[in-house]
Amino acid sequence: MTKIFGLAMGVVCLAVTLSAQATTSAQLVVRGTITPAACNLSLVGSGIIDYGTIRAGELSQTAFNPREERTTSLAVNCGTTPAKFGLTFTDLQSGSKVPGVLGAGFSEAQNFGLGAVGTRRTGGYSVTLKDLRSSGVTLYPIMRTSTGAWQGSDGKVAQSPRQYSWRNTATITPASISQLTGVIAVKAVINKSRDLDLSRDISLDGRATLVLSYI
Template structure:
């Protein structure tokens, strides 16, 4: 009988302990995911600017050799959701840049390389943003360095970390738009013939990456 009493008392104590430790609060969790607008960036013709065949006899021995400007179309489509976004341009051939080849009005940060053969650098090119529009309305290019303040731009592209966007009024701030259309104008300049190895074919090999980011 003593064992039974002892057991009964033990159960009573455990029940009392459970009542004393009962939860009097609960946690509410609210979940979800907010995703950025699904903007697609594309260039007409896969972004290829083709200068075709250039005869070595056309090139000056002692002066840089500018070529005709060529263009490709730029399109950014964000569907039905307006978005603020910008684009950066990274030169994948920066090590082949020929200093001063673009001439007056350009900085070296606007000079993209055209590749090299051995230690001989082929040339350089510039990129300019033109004819920016959204839903039929003209846009003006703006730019900033890293996270600095936005300022006006003449459209001449400076390489990353400079970022480009577009405004639709007098305020220097990116406009929220559904679609952007524009033109990338490219102007190549071939190095002096005396600095090239003209005993072999030389491939013009400029490559740059455009990266879209949301603002």
């Protein structure tokens, strides 16, 4: 009887000890999500620059053929929340680039391809940011390569990894703004006609992607 009683007492004591340990701690969890400003990027007319019909007889056989500058409007809306953001431009027709087609004042990084027919490249075009404003205040374009230091820009756009933003003071640093309006100016230059296959219709087929990213 004594042994049985002793075993029973031991089990009771163990149960009491375990119960006390299980109630001496608890976990507090704090949750939530912080999201960046919801900025919307848009281009008027879906960003299409249309040069219409170009007569082959208008083109020089021995020189590049610049066309007139055409534009589309750019808008970014972040609602009521100011944000620092920038744009990168990726040429989807970079394999069709015609070296030197843009002429003096432009680098090859600023030369966007106009597509090709077979092995014959159609030409190129430049992209320039102009008339940048936020709530009527003039903005000035700035640029950097990847995550490098920001520097001044004349608005001529070079392809990714260059990134473009804008300042509203003398300090070369991105401005925090809630709205942006501006103009994207495009100037196409067609290849020398002797380097084109003029036995068929040739479509100007420049395509680039604009990506907005938060800074």
